[in-house]
Amino acid sequence: MRSIRSLIPWLATVAIGLAAAAAMQQSPSFKYPVHDMARPQPASVWPQGSRAAVDRVPTDAVRLFDGSGLGSWVGGGGKPAGWTVEDGVLAVKPGTGDIQTKESFGDVQMHIEWMVPEGTTCSGQKGCNSGVFFMGMYELQILNSNGNETYPDGMAGALYGQYPPMVNACLPLGQWNTYDIVFRAPRFKADGSLESPAYMTVIFNGVLVQDHVAMLGRTAHAARATYAPHEPKGPIRLQDHGDPIRFRNIWVRNLPAPQVAE
Ligand code: MG
Numbered sequence: 001m002r003s004i005r006s007l008i009p010w011l012a013t014v015a016i017g018l019a020a021a022a023a024m025q026q027s028p029s030f031k032y033p034v035h036d037m038a039r040p041q042p043a044s045v046w047p048q049g050s051r052a053a054v055d056r057v058p059t060d061a062v063r064l065f066d067g068s069g070l071g072s073w074v075g076g077g078g079k080p081a082g083w084t085v086e087d088g089v090l091a092v093k094p095g096t097g098d099i100q101t102k103e104s105f106g107d108v109q110m111h112i113e114w115m116v117p118e119g120t121t122c123s124g125q126k127g128c129n130s131g132v133f134f135m136g137m138y139e140l141q142i143l144n145s146n147g148n149e150t151y152p153d154g155m156a157g158a159l160y161g162q163y164p165p166m167v168n169a170c171l172p173l174g175q176w177n178t179y180d181i182v183f184r185a186p187r188f189k190a191d192g193s194l195e196s197p198a199y200m201t202v203i204f205n206g207v208l209v210q211d212h213v214a215m216l217g218r219t220a221h222a223a224r225a226t227y228a229p230h231e232p233k234g235p236i237r238l239q240d241h242g243d244p245i246r247f248r249n250i251w252v253r254n255l256p257a258p259q260v261a262e
Pocket of ligand 1: 130239
């Protein structure tokens with residue numbers, strides 16, 4: 001039988017481990033309040049030139065919008081999606097509400113193109129706003145951020161209310177923007193606590209703006225995000241913010257779990 005003395009180093013190791021775990025559980029300290037206009041504005045790197053090859057769609061992609069109709073989408077409460085399709089372009093019909101995919105998704109790669117028409121009046125968050133909500137909960141902001149300043153954690157390419165994009169890569173009104181996204185769903189333990197957060201990687205018009213960023217929780221407005229357990233899959237939702245945003249060429253690829261060494 002081991003003496004108490006011989007157990008001391010082991011107990012010390014356990015205590016240090018528990019202290020480290022407790023420290024990791026504590027919420028991080030934040031330098032900026034949510035939606036702080038004093039947070040530095042990301043530099044602008046508006047891409048130039050042609051946009052060849054963005055219409056290529058992987059053969060294993062789930063086409064969510066190919067220009068032909070709203071067959072993959074429903075409105076709130078299971079109503080038919082109220083947005084319009086014209087000349088292969090999907091348009092928010094303001095006031096009809098968000099639309100979401102009929103199918104549920106967890107980990108995905110997503111491609112989506114969006115545009116704010118020329119002549120639209122944008123004022124901060126007003127006039128030119130939409131968003132992609134993964135699992136209906138985790139928003140990648142859509143907003144005209146070309147010549148339209150707002151709080152950095154609410155601009156185009158932001159994980160809304162959490163992380164500004166590394167740079168501002170938004171094209172002017174009337175031009176099509178592309179998002180290529182990798183979304184990793186959060187994982188929850190059986191007791192409902194968080195096992196791993198949601199992660200988002202975003203390439204905006206070919207420019208990396210979010211690099212495997214750990215989300216702080218479910219998207220919230222003017223409040224710090226937190227997690228609550230939910231199903232492993234959920235619909236992808238597009239936001240009707242009351243503004244005339246256009247979309248085309250939307251697809252996702254279901255992803256296997258992250259690779260581990262084997
Ligand atoms: Mg939005």
